[in-house]
Amino acid sequence: MSSLSLDVLTIGNAIVDVIARTDEAFLAAHGMPKGSMTLIDEAQAETLYGAMGPGLEISGGSAANTAAGAASLGARTGFIGKVRGDGLGGVFAHDIRAAGVAYATAAATDGPATARCLVLVTADGERTMNTYLGAAQNLTAAEIDAEMVRGAAITYLEGYLWDPPAAKEAFLTAARIAHDAGREVALTLSDAFCVGRYRSEFLDLMRTGVVDLVFCNEGELKALYETADVDSALIQLRRDVASAVVTRSEHGALFVTKDAVVSAPAFPVETVVDTTGAGDLFAAGFLAGRTRGLDPATCLRLGALAAAEVISHMGARPQKNLLDLARENGLIS
Amino acid sequence: MSSLSLDVLTIGNAIVDVIARTDEAFLAAHGMPKGSMTLIDEAQAETLYGAMGPGLEISGGSAANTAAGAASLGARTGFIGKVRGDGLGGVFAHDIRAAGVAYATAAATDGPATARCLVLVTADGERTMNTYLGAAQNLTAAEIDAEMVRGAAITYLEGYLWDPPAAKEAFLTAARIAHDAGREVALTLSDAFCVGRYRSEFLDLMRTGVVDLVFCNEGELKALYETADVDSALIQLRRDVASAVVTRSEHGALFVTKDAVVSAPAFPVETVVDTTGAGDLFAAGFLAGRTRGLDPATCLRLGALAAAEVISHMGARPQKNLLDLARENGLIS
Numbered sequence: 001m002s003s004l005s006l007d008v009l010t011i012g013n014a015i016v017d018v019i020a021r022t023d024e025a026f027l028a029a030h031g032m033p034k035g036s037m038t039l040i041d042e043a044q045a046e047t048l049y050g051a052m053g054p055g056l057e058i059s060g061g062s063a064a065n066t067a068a069g070a071a072s073l074g075a076r077t078g079f080i081g082k083v084r085g086d087g088l089g090g091v092f093a094h095d096i097r098a099a100g101v102a103y104a105t106a107a108a109t110d111g112p113a114t115a116r117c118l119v120l121v122t123a124d125g126e127r128t129m130n131t132y133l134g135a136a137q138n139l140t141a142a143e144i145d146a147e148m149v150r151g152a153a154i155t156y157l158e159g160y161l162w163d164p165p166a167a168k169e170a171f172l173t174a175a176r177i178a179h180d181a182g183r184e185v186a187l188t189l190s191d192a193f194c195v196g197r198y199r200s201e202f203l204d205l206m207r208t209g210v211v212d213l214v215f216c217n218e219g220e221l222k223a224l225y226e227t228a229d230v231d232s233a234l235i236q237l238r239r240d241v242a243s244a245v246v247t248r249s250e251h252g253a254l255f256v257t258k259d260a261v262v263s264a265p266a267f268p269v270e271t272v273v274d275t276t277g278a279g280d281l282f283a284a285g286f287l288a289g290r291t292r293g294l295d296p297a298t299c300l301r302l303g304a305l306a307a308a309e310v311i312s313h314m315g316a317r318p319q320k321n322l323l324d325l326a327r328e329n330g331l332i333s
Numbered sequence: 334m335s336s337l338s339l340d341v342l343t344i345g346n347a348i349v350d351v352i353a354r355t356d357e358a359f360l361a362a363h364g365m366p367k368g369s370m371t372l373i374d375e376a377q378a379e380t381l382y383g384a385m386g387p388g389l390e391i392s393g394g395s396a397a398n399t400a401a402g403a404a405s406l407g408a409r410t411g412f413i414g415k416v417r418g419d420g421l422g423g424v425f426a427h428d429i430r431a432a433g434v435a436y437a438t439a440a441a442t443d444g445p446a447t448a449r450c451l452v453l454v455t456a457d458g459e460r461t462m463n464t465y466l467g468a469a470q471n472l473t474a475a476e477i478d479a480e481m482v483r484g485a486a487i488t489y490l491e492g493y494l495w496d497p498p499a500a501k502e503a504f505l506t507a508a509r510i511a512h513d514a515g516r517e518v519a520l521t522l523s524d525a526f527c528v529g530r531y532r533s534e535f536l537d538l539m540r541t542g543v544v545d546l547v548f549c550n551e552g553e554l555k556a557l558y559e560t561a562d563v564d565s566a567l568i569q570l571r572r573d574v575a576s577a578v579v580t581r582s583e584h585g586a587l588f589v590t591k592d593a594v595v596s597a598p599a600f601p602v603e604t605v606v607d608t609t610g611a612g613d614l615f616a617a618g619f620l621a622g623r624t625r626g627l628d629p630a631t632c633l634r635l636g637a638l639a640a641a642e643v644i645s646h647m648g649a650r651p652q653k654n655l656l657d658l659a660r661e662n663g664l665i666s
Contacts, residue, residue, distance in 0.1 A: 020431075021652065054401070054428040054650060057390035068387070087420030095387040098353075313647075317387060319354065 005151035006102070007075040007291035011144070011174055012063025012158035013136035013167070014081030014105070015115040016088045017276065019127075019314055020053040022120040027128055034122065036193050037129040039163060045132035048118050057088070058315040059095035060117055061136075062190060063158040065277045065316045068099040069284025069306050072322035073332075075291055078102040078148050080174075084135040088114035099317065105143055108135045125272035125311065137164030141173040149174050150181040153291050156283065157211070159190030162198045175210050186213040188283055195223040206241040214244040215283045221246055234261075245303070247282050253304060255286075255296040264300035267308035267329075277316025281306040285322070292332070302331050338484035339435070340408040340624035344477070344507055345396025345491035346469035346500070347414030347438070348448040349421045350609065352460075352647055353386040355453040360461055367455065369526050370462040372496060378465035381451050390421070391648040392428035393450055394469075395523060396491040398610045398649045401432040402617025402639050405655035406665075408624055411435040411481050413507075417468040421447035432650065438476055441468045458605035458644065470497030474506040482507050483514040486624050489616065490544070492523030495531045508543050519546040521616055528556040539574040547577040548616045554579055567594075578636070580615050586637060588619075588629040597633035600641035600662075610649025614639040618655070625665070635664050 027034055030048070040048065049055075059068075067079040079096055083089035085107035092114060096103045115136035120128045139161075149155055155178040161167045175185045189195050189202060195216075202224065205211050214237070218230055225233040237244050238256050247253045252265040285306035289299030306322050313319055326332040360367055363381070373381065382388075392401075400412040412429055416422035418440035425447060429436045448469040453461045472494075482488055488511040494500045508518045522528050522535060528549075535557065538544050547570070551563055558566040570577050571589050580586045585598040618639035622632030639655050646652050659665040 049427060052431065054392065054431045055424070056648060057424065059387065091388070091390065094382060098385065098387045314652075315389060319647075 003151065004153055005076070006078045006148065006153070008067065008070045008154050008156060008287045009078040009080070009148055009152035010063035010067040010156040011080045011161065011171065013061050013115055013133060013160055014064060014083045014092050015061035015117045015131065015136060016092050017058050017060035017117045017119050017316060018049065018055040019058065019119040019121060019274065019276070020055045022053060022122060024122060027120065027122070032120070032128050032130070034128050035126055037131060037191050040130045040132055042112070042132055042134070045116065045118065045130070048130055052118060052120065056314060057091065058317065059092050060277070060316045062160055062188065062280050063156060064096055065280035066156060066284045066287070067101045068096060068317045069281045069310070069322060070288040071100040072318045073285060073288035073302065073306065073326060074323045075288040078152065080105050080144060080148070082108060082135050082139040082143065083114040084108045084111065086114050088116060089135070095317070104145065108138060111135060111138060119276055121274045121276070121314070125275050127274060127276040133164055137167060139164065139167045139170050141169045144170050144174045144177065146177050149177040150183070152178070152183060154184045154186055154287055156186040156188070156287060158188050159194045159198065159202065162194070162201065172210070184213060185211050186215065186287070187211040188279065189214065189216040189220040189224065192219040192223040195220050199224055203240060212242045214241045215279065216244065217247045217249070217279060245283070245286055245300070247279060253282065253300050255300055262296040262300065264297050264304060267304045269308045269312055272311050274314045275311050277310045278307045280316060281310040281318065298331055302326055305329055305331065336484065337486055338409070339411045339481065339486070341400065341403045341487050341489060341620045342411040342413070342481055342485035343396035343400040343489040344413045344494065344504065346394050346448055346466060346493055347397060347416045347425050348394035348450045348464065348469060349425050350391050350393035350450045350452050350649060351382065351388040352391065352452040352454060352607070352609070353388045355386060355455060357455060360453065360455070365453070365461050365463070367461050368459055370464060370524050373463045373465055375445070375465055375467070378449065378451065378463070381463055385451060385453065389647060390424065391650065392425050393609070393649045395493055395521065395613050396489060397429055398613035399489060399617045399620070400434045401429060401650045402614045402643070402655060403621040404433040405651045406618060406621035406635065406639065406659060407656045408621040411485065413438050413477060413481070415441060415468050415472040415476065416447040417441040417444065419447050421449060422468070428650070437478065438472070441471060444468060444471060452609055454607045454609070454647070458608050460607060460609040466497055470500060472497070472500045472503050474502045477503050477507045477510065479510050482510040483516070485511070485516060487517045487519055487620055489519040489521070489620060491521050492527045492531065492535065495527070495534065505543070517545050518543065519548065519620070520544040521612065522547065522549040522553040522557065525552040525556040528553050532557055536573060545575045547574045548612065549577065550580045550582070550612060578616070578619055578633070580612060586615065586633045588633055595629040595633065597630050597637060600637045602641045602645055605644050607647045608644050610643045611640045613649060614643040614651065631664055635659055638662060638664065
């Protein structure tokens with residue numbers, strides 16, 4: 001086994017978020033299911049951008065957010081994902097490196113523009129996303145840095161990668177390399193609509209052992225097993241995958257294996273400003289704890305802490321040093 | 334006199350802010366006086382961007398922030414300022430129009446890139462700015478839309494426009510057109526360092542009646558009269574200009590004329606997150622009130638309210654509807 005050079009390597013769509021406040025009427029007028037992530041093409045992105053309010057641009061992308069969060073907790077992290085060498089591509093590359101994440105995927109010199117996600121945030125803090133995948137969809141298996149994967153304790157993949165066909169191949173390649181090196185492979189189910197698109201494939205990945213650790217929230221869990229009954233879904237989940245983290249918003253989170261269930265409460269949040277990145281940062285906290293060798297309950301608390309920080313402001317990347325925050329809360333000594 | 338089509342027209346540098354948190358050590362290592370605005374060239378901007386932390390991009394520019402704030406308070410507003418037709422230029426144009434501000438200055442098709450301001454925010458909320466003016470410095474007198482100026486009750490100019498030589502000419506042209514149409518001309522002194530660069534010219538503008546209304550904070554006032562004594566500076570200010578608004582941070586603000594002094598307290602702010610735009614939004618509130626015909630004390634309170642909103646979050650544009658906020662606080666019926 002090669003030596004460990006990274007704690008967490010994440011692979012996903014490299015996206016810059018364009019965030020604007022909106023109201024329920026705007027979502028209704030544009031036929032957007034609140035809380036969803038919808039894929040749109042470049043023309044649709046231009047039209048929607050023209051209609052939406054003043055924005056703020058901030059690097060995002062689910063797995064990239066997780067890498068940035070884990071780095072903020074002191075984990076050695078890397079990210080693989082594709083931008084184009086344009087303005088937003090420069091922003092994405094700057095921000096992920098400035099967050100302390102190793103990032104070396106070559107930017108495309110032609111083809112579609114850097115991916116952007118138009119994030120509409122309602123007064124309740126809920127986000128509704130429209131994503132133009134652009135350059136991100138051209139991530140191929142050839143761009144999976146095998147050395148990086150072999151050197152990472154955990155390789156974490158986002159379910160959204162299942163959308164672009166070439167990236168799906170990259171996903172499977174990374175998982176194979178990681179397992180061949182004796183490493184762990186984690187998957188986030190991303191969102192309930194994503195699960196709706198790929199549920200049988202995600203179940204296959206779990207049942208055939210391509211993934212060892214699944215992250216999902218209750219909505220995704222219910223979509224995965226097509227049931228409204230969380231308890232029965234949990235029983236099935238524990239049968240289908242070696243381990244899983246199930247987040248339950250303000251009700252905390254569970255870590256489940258075939259043999260055990262560990263639960264932890266959420267951290268209180270004064271005002272939920274923007275829920276974008278809540279799941280990504282929960283995963284960041286959990287993974288940073290796990291690669292430090294902390295017990296599952298503490299890992300869940302770290303996840304809850306990181307999620308609480310990110311939903312208290314606009315944008316899906318931490319604005320505070322999470323390691324300091326974890327120390328203040330007695331989770332890391 | 335042509336009919337009034339705008340309440341407030343602002344003219345300034347069209348800039349996108351790139352905001353990152355930093356610490357005192359970073360400022361010291363880069364020799365930046367905390368709270369200052371320094372002009373840098375493109376190479377310096379690249380170097381500093383490479384060294385600074387993860388950023389968020391949000392439209393800024395002092396006078397443009399004021400226009401966006403006044404629009405949020407229900408004023409009919411316009412903005413004149415120059416971008417290039419690049420990615421950030423598109424962001425700037427989208428955001429100002431989406432804020433409800435009339436904006437028609439043609440984007441440059443070649444030459445320097447759209448201006449950006451690298452804003453470093455310390456834990457105390459204070460911002461230190463490094464500005465690459467780029468395309469903004471190519472605003473010329475020919476781009477002052479005379480019809481727009483003649484139709485605006487108040488034309489508001491930023492002191493920062495004095496930095497690019499061509500823009501200075503545009504500034505004077507706008508002031509002349511406004512006065513010829515019987516309109517009011519306002520000037521913000523922008524920052525104490527800017528006053529340091531141009532104090533005799535700013536005093537000339539005031540003493541010769543090119544400007545009727547000056548906005549400044551105590552630091553700028555002291556720089557203008559090269560004194561540490563605010564009281565004596567105020568006496569001189571009242572002699573030199575028809576009217577002025579002097580902001581005093583948490584101590585509130587004053588509106589002074591030759592005959593009268595009106596004061597109003599600040600609004601309490603729970604946590605000062607980022608002071609960028611505090612002065613710009615104070616001016617927005619005051620001008621929106623003045624063009625509604627409200628009394629000076631209420632205009633000052635509107636300024637204080639708008640400033641309090643903008644310093645409670647990252648970025649220099651309002652994130653709440655300021656008209657709603659003003660109504661909740663009983664300032665506008």
